[in-house]
Amino acid sequence: MSLEDEYAQAEELRWQGRFIAAKTRGRWEYVSRTRNIRAAVILATDDGHVILVEQFRVPLGRRTIELPAGLVGDHEADADEDALTAAARELEEETGYRAGQIETLGEFYSSPGMVTEAFTLFHATALEKVGAGGGVGDEDITVHRVALTEIDAFLAAKRGEGLGIDTRMLLFLGPRLISV
Numbered sequence: 001m002s003l004e005d006e007y008a009q010a011e012e013l014r015w016q017g018r019f020i021a022a023k024t025r026g027r028w029e030y031v032s033r034t035r036n037i038r039a040a041v042i043l044a045t046d047d048g049h050v051i052l053v054e055q056f057r058v059p060l061g062r063r064t065i066e067l068p069a070g071l072v073g074d075h076e077a078d079a080d081e082d083a084l085t086a087a088a089r090e091l092e093e094e095t096g097y098r099a100g101q102i103e104t105l106g107e108f109y110s111s112p113g114m115v116t117e118a119f120t121l122f123h124a125t126a127l128e129k130v131g132a133g134g135g136v137g138d139e140d141i142t143v144h145r146v147a148l149t150e151i152d153a154f155l156a157a158k159r160g161e162g163l164g165i166d167t168r169m170l171l172f173l174g175p176r177l178i179s180v
Contacts, residue, residue, distance in 0.1 A: 001026070019071070032116035033071075039119035040087035041069040041168060043105070044097060046127040050151065050172070051095050054142040055135070057164065064164035065144070065155065067171075068094040069119065083120040091124055095143045096133030100126025110167075148172070 006026030014029075015022045021032050044051040044067075057064050070090030073081040084102060092098050105121040135141035146154045151172045159165055 030114050030116060035073075038072045038083060039069055039117065040072050040083045040090055040122060041067050041108075041119045042087050042091045042099075042102075042122050042124050043067055043171065044091055044095065044099065044124040044127060045148070046125060048149070049145050049147050051091075051097055051127070052144040052146055053094050053133075054144060054158075054163065055139060060164045062162060062164055064166055065158050065169065066166040067168050070094070072120075084122070087120070087122040087124070092130065092133075094133055094135050094139070094141050096129055096131035097124075097127045098130045099124035100128065 006028060009026045011023055011025045013021055013023055016034060019034055019037065021034050023030055023032060051068065053066050053068050054063055055066070056062070068091050070086060070093070072083045072086040084104070087102060088099060101124070103123045103125075105123055107118050107120050109115075110117045110119065133141060133143045144154070155165055155169055155173065
């Protein structure tokens with residue numbers, strides 16, 4: 001049976017929580033966000049630096065280095081929130097920076113073989129420090145302002161400390177990992 005034929009089969013919900021659902025379609029198992037929630041991911045750069053966040057991630061059981069990000073419309077009261085508004089909100093909540101300009105770089109998929117989650121990547125510039133950051137509630141986010149010339153060493157050091165490195169860090173490492 002072709003993959004298109006399997007996709008034509010009925011989707012079956014196996015389990016659903018508040019934010020994710022486990023589903024099957026034919027022999028394929030995958031996870032999706034409930035209510036079609038998407039994510040906004042922010043590449044925040046200014047004056048030769050990038051703003052990164054560090055936080056504990058329960059699925060990995062360790063802290064990770066990531067780009068600032070958050071869910072779009074994750075609260076019932078904000079169900080109609082657009083991705084750009086979410087990106088600006090998340091940047092300020094997580095990092096304490098407000099962007100003078102935000103540009104949409106496109107929609108991407110995290111791991112399309114097993115997760116339907118999509119995220120919109122934004123480039124935030126003209127940053128102004130307006131608060132401490134750190135997230136909301138129990139997020140316990142550490143903010144890092146890293147010189148772009150030091151990104152390789154910074155990520156290597158964090159990896160050496162046992163932190164997970166989010167796949168989006170390939171934005172910085174990718175060109176140097178492959179020589180064509």
